[in-house]
Amino acid sequence: MKITEVETVSLEEHPNLLWVHIKTDQGLIGLGETFFGVDAVEAHVHEFIAPYLLGKNALDIERHSHRMTGYTGRGGSGAEMRATSAVDIALWDLWGHYSNQPIYQLLGGASRDKVRVYNTCAGYQYVRKAAAQVSANFGINAAAVERPYEDLEGFLNRADEVAESLLEMGITGMKIWPFDFAAEAHGGTHISTQDLKTALVPFEKIRAAVGDKIDIMCELHSLWNVPTAKKICHALRDFDLAWIEDPVRMDHLGNVGKITEVSETPIAVGELLGGRAQYRDLIEKSDLGLVIMDIVWGGGLTEARKVASYCDTHGLPFTGHDCTGPVALCVSTHMALHAPNTYIQEMVRAFYYDWYQDLVTALPPVKNGHISAPDGPGLGMALNPDVLKRSDARVRVSKLNEGPKQ
Structure with missing residues (x-):
């Protein structure tokens, strides 16, 4: 099955999202996706990956995985790795269409039919346009505050009500990040007693309202130095959290181990890493509670299945990240159904029940707090054809025996 066209x-409206279509001489099309730095990722797809892939057999996925990132692009989740991730996912989707099998079956079959979800409490506009996580630009849409799933404003001001709403839907986990304002005030170098007390209020509200009926996850967005991260973890110990996520910057993996040594709460990290070697170093240097991987950032399914397997070897739970786009959620769900050490799957209900549905033909079904794969081969979804017809759409194509065209 020869690759004849690469399309981005x-x-x-969604300037952080990029989709990739890989087209073949058999008329089959594979869909991939990535997030952040769209211009740079698009350039790598068309100027490096497409010239390599065009004319190649679409089914040689392992071979292509080793070639797409490039000599200078391995390690981390930079533009080269994100481009590779999107294309790799599209190749797996193609294989699914070619073999008429869902991706979880291609990975070796399902370990479960469904997996529990937790809600990351973002809002409708969260990181829609921002290039980085900044609490001054959380993306709270004032006009959307009264809408049912504006969970960012919700957890900051009404965390108890958000918890109760999630439980009514059958969702028994929620992730919040009330410390970010304090990190930005002082560059993550320290937190005042008053700011610490303020940040703890949402946790107090949740436990007072619903007790231990819901799991709480705390996201720290890698904003803190080691001593302050330790202080925050200590302050959170009495809330019996499911985990504390990304307490320190991921550019020094040994620092994660300094936190895991002192935290009574499990530490979860990994979504910012790229490639299995970084996960190996992380796991060997830290007594982690959970490994998180963003499959559209970290190398695609080819790397994700190896990372999940390595975690399983070390007795660690694994989960996929989703706070980006609908394909990320779908491909993570396929991996979650396959990997025997899957713990839980992330979702953002403000995305899922809103703009995700406008962009793709199907979504992984969510029912009573659990998610399963869409019906159909490959991912079980495609990009909505109307997306390509939109006036704000930018489409770039590289074809076999032709240069890139705008």
């Missing part, structure tokens, strides 16, 4: 698609 982006929208002004």
Whole structure:
């Protein structure tokens, strides 16, 4: 099955999202996705990956995985790795269409039919346009505050009500990040007693309202130095959290181990890493509670299945990240159904029940707090054809025996 065309698609409305279509001489099309730095990722897809892939057999996925990132692009989740991730996912989707099998079956079959979800309490506009996580630009849409799933404003001001709403839907986990304002005030170098007390209020509200009926996860967004991260973890110990996520910057993996040594709460990290070697170093240097991987950042399914397997070897739970786009959620769900050491799957209900549904033909079904794969081969979804017709769509194509075209 020869690759004849590589196409990228982006929208002004969602400038952090990029989709990739891999087309073949058999008329089959594979869909991939990544997030952040769209211009740089698009350039790598068309100027490096497409010239290599065009004319190649689409089914040689392992071979292509080793070639797509490039000599200078391995390690981390930079533009080269994100481009590779999107294309790799599209190749797996193609294989699914070619073999008429869902991706979880291609990975070796399902370990479960469904997996529990937790809700990351973002809002409708969260990181829609921001290039980085900044609490001054959380993306709270004032007009959307009264809408049912504006969970960012919700957890900051009404965490108890958000918890009760999630439980009514059958969702028994929620992730919040009330410390970010304090990190930005002082560059993550320290936190005042008053700011610490303020940040603890949402946890107090949740436990007072619903007790231990819901799991709470605390996201720290890698904003803190080691001593302050330790202080925050100590302050959170009495809330019996499911985990504390990304307490320190991921550019020094040994620092994660300094936190895990003193934290009574499990530490979860990994979504910012790229490639299995970084996960190996992380796991060997830290007594982790959970490994998180963003499959559209970290190398695609080819790397994700190896990372999940390595975690399983070390007796560690594994989960996929989703706070980006609908394909990320779908491909993570396929991996979650396959990997025997899956713990839980992330979702953002403000995305899932809103703009995700406009962009793709199907979504992984969510029912009573659990998610399963869509019906159909490959991912079980495709990009909505109307997306390509939108006035704000940007489509770039590289074809076999032709240069890139705008």
